[in-house]
Amino acid sequence: MNNIQELRELVNPVFNTAKACLEFDANNGDPDSRQLMETLGFESMTEQNSKKVVPPEMLAVARRLTPVFSSYVESRFHSVNRLLSSMPDRTIVDLPCGYTARGIKMAHTGRTYYGFDLPAVIDTIAPAAAKINGVNEAIHYAAVDATNYETMEAPLSGSSAPLLITTEGLLMYLTQPELEEVFGNVRRLLQKHGGSWVLVDRTYYINEQRIADVILRDDPQALGMFKAISAKGAGTMADIKTYNNEFFQGNDEEVRAFIQRMGFELHEICMAEYLPDRLVSLELLPQAEPGVREVFKTMFFWELTVREDESSKTNANLPFTIESSFEGGLFTAAIQGRMDTITAPELLQRFQEIPGRATAIEIDVKNMAYVSSAGLRVLLMMYKSLEDKSRFKMVNVSDEVREILEVTGFDQFLL
Numbered sequence: 001m002n003n004i005q006e007l008r009e010l011v012n013p014v015f016n017t018a019k020a021c022l023e024f025d026a027n028n029g030d031p032d033s034r035q036l037m038e039t040l041g042f043e044s045m046t047e048q049n050s051k052k053v054v055p056p057e058m059l060a061v062a063r064r065l066t067p068v069f070s071s072y073v074e075s076r077f078h079s080v081n082r083l084l085s086s087m088p089d090r091t092i093v094d095l096p097c098g099y100t101a102r103g104i105k106m107a108h109t110g111r112t113y114y115g116f117d118l119p120a121v122i123d124t125i126a127p128a129a130a131k132i133n134g135v136n137e138a139i140h141y142a143a144v145d146a147t148n149y150e151t152m153e154a155p156l157s158g159s160s161a162p163l164l165i166t167t168e169g170l171l172m173y174l175t176q177p178e179l180e181e182v183f184g185n186v187r188r189l190l191q192k193h194g195g196s197w198v199l200v201d202r203t204y205y206i207n208e209q210r211i212a213d214v215i216l217r218d219d220p221q222a223l224g225m226f227k228a229i230s231a232k233g234a235g236t237m238a239d240i241k242t243y244n245n246e247f248f249q250g251n252d253e254e255v256r257a258f259i260q261r262m263g264f265e266l267h268e269i270c271m272a273e274y275l276p277d278r279l280v281s282l283e284l285l286p287q288a289e290p291g292v293r294e295v296f297k298t299m300f301f302w303e304l305t306v307r308e309d310e311s312s313k314t315n316a317n318l319p320f321t322i323e324s325s326f327e328g329g330l331f332t333a334a335i336q337g338r339m340d341t342i343t344a345p346e347l348l349q350r351f352q353e354i355p356g357r358a359t360a361i362e363i364d365v366k367n368m369a370y371v372s373s374a375g376l377r378v379l380l381m382m383y384k385s386l387e388d389k390s391r392f393k394m395v396n397v398s399d400e401v402r403e404i405l406e407v408t409g410f411d412q413f414l415l
Contacts, residue, residue: 017098017169018096018098018099018100018117018121019042019099021073021077021098021099021100021169022036022037022040022042022098022099022100022101023037023042023044024069024070024073024074024281025073025074025077025100025101027070028070028073028074028280028281029280030077030101032101032104032105032108033100033101035101035104035132036099036101036104036125036128036129036132037099039128039131039132040099040124040125040128042099061222061225064216064219064222064225065216065222065225065226067215067216067281067282067284067285067288068208068211068212068215068216068226070281071211071215071279071281071282071292072204072208072211073281074276074279074280074281075271075275075276075279075292075296076168076200076204077100077102078274078275078276079200079271079274079275079276079301080102080166080168080198080200080274081102081105082274082275082276083198083269083274083301084102084106084111084164084166085109086274087164088111089161089162090161090162090163090164090195091112091113091114091156091159091161091162091163091164091193091195092106092111092112092113092114092163092164092166093114093116093156093163093164093165093166093189094113094114094115094116094166095116095117095144095146095152095165095166095167095170095186096116096117096118096121096146096167096169096170097115097116097117097121097125097141098117098121098169099121099124099125100115102115103115103125103129103133103139103141104129104132104133106138106139107129107132107133107136107138107139110138111138112138112139112140112159112161113138113139113140114140114141114142114155114156114159115129115139115140115141115142116141116142116144116146116152116155117141117143117144118143118145118341119143119341119342122141122142122143123143125141126141129141140155142154142155143342144341144342145340145341145342145372145374146170146178146181146182146185147178147181147182147185147338147340147341147370147372148185148338148340148341148342149184149185149188149189151342152185152189153188153189153192156189156193159193161193161195162193162194162195162196163189163190163193163194163195163196164195164196164198165186165189165190165195165196165197165198166197166198166200167197167198167199167200167201168200168201169201170182170201171199171201171202171245171247171248172201172205172242172243172248173242173373174245174373175244175245175373175404175407175408176244176245176246176407177403177404177407177408178245178372178373179245179246179247180262181370181372183259183262183263183264184262184263186304187262187263187264187306190305190306191306196267196303196304196305197264197303197304197305198269198301198302198303198304199301199302199303199304200271200301200302201247201248202247202248202255202302203271203299203300203301203302204299205243205248207295207298207299208230209227209230210295211292211295212226212227212230214288214291214292214294214295215282215285215288215292217288217291218287246258259302259304260307263306263307264304264305264306264307265304265305265306265307266302266303266304267302267303267304267305268300268301268302268303269300269301269303270296270297270299270300270301271296271299271300271301272293272296272297272299274301275293275296279292318336318337318367318369319336319337320335320336320337320338320339320343320346321335321336321337322334322335322336322346322347322350324347324350324351326354326355326356326358329356329357329358329359329360330358330359330360330361330362331351331354331358331360331361331362331382332361332362332363332364333347333350333351333362333363333364334363334364334366334367335347335363335364335365335367335368336367336368337367337368337369338368338369338370338371338372339368339370339371339372339374339375339378340370340371340372340374340375341372341374343375344372344374344375344377344378345378347375347378348378348381348382351378351382351385358382358385358386359386359387359388359391360386360388360391360392360393361382361383361386361391361392361393362393362394362395363379363382363393363394363395364395364396365394365395365396365397365398365401366395366396366398368398368401369400370400370401370404371401371404371405373408376404376405376408376410376414379394379410379414380410380413380414383413383414389413392413392414394414394415397415402415
């Protein structure tokens with residue numbers, strides 16, 4: 001496999017969820033989302049399912065549960081947009097932007113917008129948005145790894161207005177070390193540029209069952225199915241557990257303490273005030289909408305600002321390089337710097353291009369400053385490729401890298 005886009009998608013499979021969110025927004029009547037979906041040429045979920053052997057009963061379940069997931073996406077998309085409109089003096093940073101049409105909407109209003117996401121997403125949405133927006137110097141897209149400060153700071157180097165960073169669907173995919181890295185990096189951005197960071201990840205996590213209870217109250221069978229498939233913390237994505245970090249596993253008091261420990265002050269903003277006037281996703285269940293709006297009266301945007309009494313953490317990392325060789329069935333690689341979303345595909349490509357089958361692998365990580373879940377996935381793919389798993393070795397493992405492996409559970413495979 002040599003195609004860099006395929007490598008990126010393999011290393012970062014989470015990006016596929018962004019396609020479903022765009023389709024929900026389009027189906028809920030948002031014209032910009034419809035135009036973007038057509039420009040991207042994405043198949044609908046119905047078209048995709050028609051090519052699969054899907055039992056009719058599963059399709060029936062999916063249709064009954066769709067209003068729940070669709071209402072999540074609709075309420076989140078439009079409430080965040082309305083919040084952005086209430087802060088017109090800010091530069092918007094969408095982290096991650098996914099395939100949202102927010103950049104197109106901001107182009108209509110003249111706002112400065114930065115869409116940050118994985119390379120696999122940016123490589124497709126950036127040209128599509130440019131085709132729709134035309135020449136617009138206020139709309140920017142950049143491939144970033146949120147655990148890598150330099151990749152986020154570089155696109156913002158010319159920004160002069162305070163930032164309004166929004167995060168709608170990122171933190172649940174992070175391991176604890178990645179979570180702390182992202183909080184530290186966002187804090188550095190806000191220290192340099194000013195502004196605040198708005199989060200909605202947790203409020204949906206702790207209230208999704210209440211929303212489902214209201215929407216599916218007349219369909220107890222579907223409600224039972226929803227509870228079965230939405231068990232907290234039980235999901236996995238490419239060998240990484242979702243919601244498996246302090247931001248989701250802790251109670252409110254513990255999470256607030258974590259936010260303070262990471263150098264932020266927390267301010268709550270009621271989400272109900274920013275909901276659209278009508279929830280299209282519930283037009284076939286009009287009796288549910290009043291109850292859903294009542295739930296949103298207890299749901300809040302969490303707006304974080306930097307605590308002035310805290311000093312920033314600095315990360316002096318070496319540039320990323322790989323020195324690799326293949327001889328006598330042994331693949332060796334010495335990694336320097338950070339192995340994350342941006343850099344991990346290079347190691348995978350090196351491994352896939354060796355002229356033969358590896359029977360042993362040795363990875364020297366003496367100078368590896370950090371490894372994200374994307375890097376761990378690559379190492380796990382390499383480990384699984386060996387018939388004799390005992391012939392996979394990581395050498396010169398630092399305490400920092402060892403801690404990441406132990407926290408994520410990868411130490412049982414890789415060490």
